[in-house]
Amino acid sequence: MKVVLVGFASVLMLTVIAGLIRVERGPNPADRMLAAQLFGTTGVAILLLLAEAMEIPALRDVALVFALLAAMAAVAFVKRAWHPGPHEKGESS
Amino acid sequence: MTEWISLALIAVGAFFFLAGSTGVLRFPDVYTRLHALTKADNLGLGFVVLGLALRADSVVVVLKMLLIWALVIVAGATASHLVAEAARTSNVAPWRKRS
Amino acid sequence: MRRHTRPLERAVVFAVVWWVVAEADPEGWVFGIPFVGLATVASLKLTPTRSWRIRPAGALRYAWYFVHQSVMGGIDVALRAIKPSMPIDPMIFRYRMRLVPEHARVLFADTVSLLPGTLSTGFEGDSMTLHVLDRELPVEQSLRDVERRVADLFGLTLSAEGGNLLACENITGGECR
Numbered sequence: 395m396k397v398v399l400v401g402f403a404s405v406l407m408l409t410v411i412a413g414l415i416r417v418e419r420g421p422n423p424a425d426r427m428l429a430a431q432l433f434g435t436t437g438v439a440i441l442l443l444l445a446e447a448m449e450i451p452a453l454r455d456v457a458l459v460f461a462l463l464a465a466m467a468a469v470a471f472v473k474r475a476w477h478p479g480p481h482e483k484g485e486s487s
Numbered sequence: 488m489t490e491w492i493s494l495a496l497i498a499v500g501a502f503f504f505l506a507g508s509t510g511v512l513r514f515p516d517v518y519t520r521l522h523a524l525t526k527a528d529n530l531g532l533g534f535v536v537l538g539l540a541l542r543a544d545s546v547v548v549v550l551k552m553l554l555i556w557a558l559v560i561v562a563g564a565t566a567s568h569l570v571a572e573a574a575r576t577s578n579v580a581p582w583r584k585r586s
Numbered sequence: 587m588r589r590h591t592r593p594l595e596r597a598v599v600f601a602v603v604w605w606v607v608a609e610a611d612p613e614g615w616v617f618g619i620p621f622v623g624l625a626t627v628a629s630l631k632l633t634p635t636r637s638w639r640i641r642p643a644g645a646l647r648y649a650w651y652f653v654h655q656s657v658m659g660g661i662d663v664a665l666r667a668i669k670p671s672m673p674i675d676p677m678i679f680r681y682r683m684r685l686v687p688e689h690a691r692v693l694f695a696d697t698v699s700l701l702p703g704t705l706s707t708g709f710e711g712d713s714m715t716l717h718v719l720d721r722e723l724p725v726e727q728s729l730r731d732v733e734r735r736v737a738d739l740f741g742l743t744l745s746a747e748g749g750n751l752l753a754c755e756n757i758t759g760g761e762c763r
Contacts, residue, residue, distance in 0.1 A: 398494060405501050409508040416511045424517040424574045428524055431566055435528040436504055438559055439535045442552060446539050451609060454551060458607065461558040468566030472573045503664055510667030518717040519676060522663050522705050529700065530660025547610040554606055564696035571717060572708035581717060584675045
């Protein structure tokens with residue numbers, strides 16, 4: 395059954411990779427911010443699954459730190475890292 | 488029996504993560520993508536936590552996972568609000584359906 | 587409004603958090619007790635008084651509502667994302683809030699972002715702007731509902747004015763006109 399849990403963790407890893415395609419393609423800086431959210435939430439789920447499957451309780455602490463860092467990263471990004479130009483255009487489609 | 492319910496819950500969680508990433512890939516602008524990430528992924532994590540709670544050794548481990556989930560929810564809602572606000576104030580136009 | 591300090595209450599909360607984070611390891615208390623003390627002192631220095639309180643019964647009703655709505659919100663957005671037709675018709679709205687205190691408004695905005703199809707995108711004076719995935723959703727009613735629940739949680743009364751939703755047709759400079 396441990397194998398199944400690791401399998402689910404791998405599926406979640408694939409969803410992160412899929413999301414990263416968007417971050418890579420994303421025309422707008424805000425799309426890059428989605429990466430932090432993605433890693434925050436999905437990363438936490440992967441770590442919790444691995445903590446159980448591999449019997450490493452410390453991974454739950456890593457998950458806790460991930461959850462806190464994701465919040466910090468978002469605030470830092472919005473307040474400091476993102477300097478949108480005055481003529482920045484929205485996406486058109 | 489518990490084993491199977493636990494795995495089913497985790498599978499449902501994985502489905503929501505898949506749907507969330509699908510939304511991030513398919514949705515047309517940053518606002519709609521934030522909808523997908525914030526809501527689908529938080530629910531996915533909720534199901535994974537429930538599934539893992541059924542196989543946890545002690546109550547305190549369940550409480551710890553619930554604490555982490557709560558933190559992720561608060562962080563996710565705050566982050567999506569800030570990112571959407573930053574996008575709005577810098578004139579990122581929301582996608583509109585052509586009719 | 588009554589002000590609360592309650593150092594003991596804060597220390598108990600920090601101790602419980604420590605107990606959970608340390609996964610009930612008894613050896614953890616060697617570090618836990620000093621840090622619970624330090625956290626209590628820091629919290630009293632940083633926020634000496636707080637003017638809000640949480641009503642336990644309201645908190646339970648809010649928690650149940652929140653869990654139910656966020657499940658609905660997750661299902662709704664998941665289906666829209668995976669359906670081949672991708673049924674979305676987004677729109678920006680502005681909602682005049684009936685909640686006045688800032689802490690209540692923050693909780694309101696965070697809750698709105700987890701509800702089906704709504705995402706808070708900022709505050710403008712007494713209004714909150716939000717992005718809606720599908721303009722056909724009963725947004726005004728859900729927002730009024732959330733406000734009522736948040737007021738119930740904090741034991742507040744809603745202001746008589748507001749509670750109405752405006753569609754933002756023109757969006758310039760992040761403002762809704």
